[in-house]
Amino acid sequence: MDRSLEEIAARLIDAAGRAGAEAADALVVDGTSISIDVRGGRLEHAERSESIDLGLRVLIGQRQACVSASDSSDATIAEMAARAVAMAREAPEDPWIGLAEPDQLARNWDLAALELEDPSPEPTPEMLEEDARRAEAAALAVPGVTQVQSASAGYGRTRLHLAATNGFSGGYARTERGISCVAITGEGTAMERDYMGESRVFQADLPSPEEIGRIAGERAVARAGARKPPTGAFPVIYDERVAAGLIGHLLAAANGAAIVRGSSWLLDAEGKPVLPRGLSLIEDPHRPRIPGSRPFDAEGLPTRARAIVDDGVLTGWILDLATARRLGRESTANATRTTSSPPTPGVSNVALTQGEASREELMRRMGRGLLVTSLMGSSINPTTGDYSRGASGFWVENGEIAYPVNECTLAGNLREMLATIIPANDARPHRSRMVPSLLVEGLTIAGA
Structure with missing residues (x-):
């Protein structure tokens, strides 16, 4: 696990304490996603996003407040803590809130056994575009398909880290790889559509683009009339x-x-x-x-x-x-x-x-x-x-x-x-x- 997320979570917790919180927890999430859409054999839309989100919950007595931001600078973290504490002091009391007791916390988990993150390299936009093209071509090859509304391929990787003043600190990453296709049969008011989409944690487990496109086309044609x-x-x-x-x-x-x-x-x-x-x-x-x-x-x-x-x-x-x-x-x-x-x-x-x-x-x-x-x-x-x-x-x-x-x-x-x-x-x-x-x-x- 990249220690930078752990360090950001620790900074949030420390800032909350300095601002007057009696207890706090912090969740830090960062992610990368790529999505490619193809239509008519041509690239229609391509998007890549990278983001980081910080969340801080503070507790004062039986009052709590949550704030979030997308900037991990020291100034932003200090402002988040001050704002959360001010909000918590004005929040209504809730007798049921509170962090877990230390003896309730998870320890010594086995991330490797869960296989949440594909170790293979991140696919390039060109690879994703090729998958979308192949899915579209397979759908169009089904007799009766008049057009493909969309064919898409995407990839995402998310990391998170959770930390709290009760001593808990832990994080993990997960990946997702997907292909989808929406096919249409008929024209005008007789038009019908259906789709096929699959996603997997590991790219190697994903069905082929041809299979996804073919099933989308067959499903659409079956809806004719x-x-x-x-x-x-x-x-x-x-x-x-x-x-x-x-x-x-x-x-x-x-x-x-x-x-x-x-x-x-x-x-x-x-x-x-x-x-x-x-x-x-x-x-x-x-x-x-x-x-x-x-x-x-x-x-x-x-x-x-x-x-x-x-x-x-x-x-x-x-x-x-x-x-x-x-x-x-x-x-x-x-x-x-x-x-x-x-x-x-x-x-x-x-x-x-x-x-x-x-x-x-x-x-x-x-x-x-x-x-x-x-x-x-x-x-x-x-x-x-x-x-x-x-x-x-x-x-x-x-x-x-x-x-x-x-x-x-x-x-x-x-x-x-x-x-x-x-x-x-x-x-x-x-x-x-x-x-x-x-x-x-x-x-x-x-x-x-």
Whole structure:
């Protein structure tokens, strides 16, 4: 780890103490990103950015304040500390805030085992442009593709360091390499589009540009002639591309911030079934080469694997220190934060138990219904779990895809929907949220 970030974090902590803070923590993040867009075989957009962000949180009694800046000079750091202390003195009291105790802190983590940073050289803009060109060419080679809206390739490297007056100091770096393509079929009002995009921590794990472009083109062509599905109550399969969003609603409702506000449809569900028996939802922050992995959370606590749902039963909440104290619990080491905000609960990597059937076998089991491949808009009542989302995908008759559909709305209740899910076996292991396609009963489709 480059000591410069560690030194900046230490300077922030020292400045906070000199300005009158009783406790403080500092987060320093720097990053490099390159993005290349190609259209019509020509370079359309190229961007490279390098930045550093400093965040300082100070505590005076049970009051806190956060400030951030993008300059690491001594004058700026001194001004940040003075401003944060002045803000904290005027802030309302919060009896639950505070740093971790020294015996709670992470120590001796194994960064090498997490493989968060690709050691290979940073790709040049020319390499990224070539990847985007190849993806575009592969999409255009698919019969029925009329144009490619965009083909992009990018790279990013981020380093961070967290330090606090309780003695914690630690940091790590992560990389990301991605390619995406959006293809179009048809003309005018008959135009339909679809996409394919992949990203990996290690460049060597990324699929080829040709594969990404080809899949984007095939997906777009499959949507030609899309129309509205029938209206009524039907089963729905959430394709693996979008199924993680459904599980995301469960995670949001189990978040400690929602629980302490009393605004969660899972408020009374701890220790009760929320998924069918046999299904578990496991959080594992230590999966190698996965973007959500991390050795410690944003408060310096050691991360660990745990079951958020075990054999269908919700085991507890997703907690940082403040929400845990308010609920009389221990933190689950789920603190996340930005440089401009205090910690808040959030998850890292999660995996839902996979089933034995393929998506196609689930379609045959469903018989007649909707296969959803894209979701848009969202109207979720966080207290009741009432659910409504725009969707597109494919109508299924007799277990086979009959025709593409668009402009429909799905409505149901999340508690009822999640209680009936049947998972397929197609979850992709490189994803931070590893969720397979899901067959769901009890939805109303508003279509034609």
